[in-house]
Amino acid sequence: MDRRFPLAQLRGASKRYGDRLALDRLDLGLHAGQVTSLLGANGAGKSTAVGLLLGLLAADAGEVSVLGGAPGSDAVRRQCGTMLQQAGIPERLTAGEMLALVRSNYPDPLALDECVALAGLDGLLDRRYGALSGGQQRRLQFALAICGRPRLLFLDEPTTGLDVAARQALWAAVRSRVAEGCAVLLTTHYLEEAEALSDRVAVIDRGRLLAEGSVDEIRARVSLRRIRCVSNVAEAVVAQWPGVHGATREGGTLRIVAEPAEPVLRRLLEADPQLSDLEIHRAGLAEAFLALTNASTREAA
Numbered sequence: 093m094d095r096r097f098p099l100a101q102l103r104g105a106s107k108r109y110g111d112r113l114a115l116d117r118l119d120l121g122l123h124a125g126q127v128t129s130l131l132g133a134n135g136a137g138k139s140t141a142v143g144l145l146l147g148l149l150a151a152d153a154g155e156v157s158v159l160g161g162a163p164g165s166d167a168v169r170r171q172c173g174t175m176l177q178q179a180g181i182p183e184r185l186t187a188g189e190m191l192a193l194v195r196s197n198y199p200d201p202l203a204l205d206e207c208v209a210l211a212g213l214d215g216l217l218d219r220r221y222g223a224l225s226g227g228q229q230r231r232l233q234f235a236l237a238i239c240g241r242p243r244l245l246f247l248d249e250p251t252t253g254l255d256v257a258a259r260q261a262l263w264a265a266v267r268s269r270v271a272e273g274c275a276v277l278l279t280t281h282y283l284e285e286a287e288a289l290s291d292r293v294a295v296i297d298r299g300r301l302l303a304e305g306s307v308d309e310i311r312a313r314v315s316l317r318r319i320r321c322v323s324n325v326a327e328a329v330v331a332q333w334p335g336v337h338g339a340t341r342e343g344g345t346l347r348i349v350a351e352p353a354e355p356v357l358r359r360l361l362e363a364d365p366q367l368s369d370l371e372i373h374r375a376g377l378a379e380a381f382l383a384l385t386n387a388s389t390r391e392a393a
């Protein structure tokens with residue numbers, strides 16, 4: 093599989109709804125064998141970007157190309173799987189009937205057993221869609237998205253409403269599809285999910301690309317550090333120190349998010365010579381995301 097060329101891409105794509113600019117010259121590429129996560133606050137433009145790549149919306153400017161052609165054609169659709177926020181599945185059909193129907197649209201679908209195992213649908217195929225729980229419905233939607241062995245998989249907030257075990261099972265299933273060469277576009281508000289699954293991350297804000305790179309590259313964009321130690325210095329006191337973004341306590345353990353970390357560390361050690369079990373880590377994707385989007389909001393103000 094050739095990873096140099098994207099299987100799908102937006103180049104300088106813009107989209108307006110009336111006078112609202114939802115996407116502003118967005119560049120985004122999806123590559124074979126990679127999960128790309130599109131992150132952004134509510135209203136940032138994620139669903140609009142997905143809508144353009146699926147051919148559900150037309151761009152006002154820029155280029156949208158999917159598998160070498162225009163999005164939304166029958167030939168392209170047969171190579172795409174989608175799990176959107178609205179599923180539109182008839183309540184009266186059973187899970188098994190839905191799977192059979194959707195698999196029949198694809199030239200080389202996954203075996204039924206494999207779909208059932210990957211999506212965790214064991215024992216549910218005879219159940220009507222309307223009689224499935226919210227999490228079970230989500231699992232069926234995932235099965236429908238992967239059952240055609242798609243080259244491109246669009247997952248729009250796929251794990252909303254899933255319990256911990258089902259979420260981790262879905263992550264494993266996504267990884268198995270990616271190992272087969274599938275390109276995945278994931279939108280999620282769970283940053284630990286993006287951190288666990290992504291090869292590439294694109295952060296958008298008000299329709300514009302703020303940052304793009306691997307999880308580590310995005311984390312390196314911010315100099316926030318997480319400090320953890322056992323100390324009796326009051327968290328409310330630490331929270332007032334310059335450079336401290338937050339301080340919390342769990343029992344004897346004090347957790348601090350700081351930028352830069354060094355002056356805070358000096359002050360901590362001065363304040364508590366008994367301090368122990370000191371650990372310092374680069375901030376995670378969640379803190380990096382918040383720092384990037386907060387900085388963008390401040391610039392716009």
Ligand SMILES: Nc1ncnc2c1ncn2[C@@H]1O[C@H](COP(=O)(O)OP(=O)(O)OP(=O)(O)O)[C@@H](O)[C@H]1O
Nearest residue numbers: 109112113114132133134135136137138139140141
């Ligand atoms: N059909 C529409 N008509 C008018 N404005 C719209 C329409 N759809 C989206 N918008 C606006 O375009 C912007 C981008 O919306 P979009 O749904 O793409 O965001 P999102 O990042 O997917 O948000 P969320 O995380 O809440 O799902 C928002 O300001 C939204 O209010």
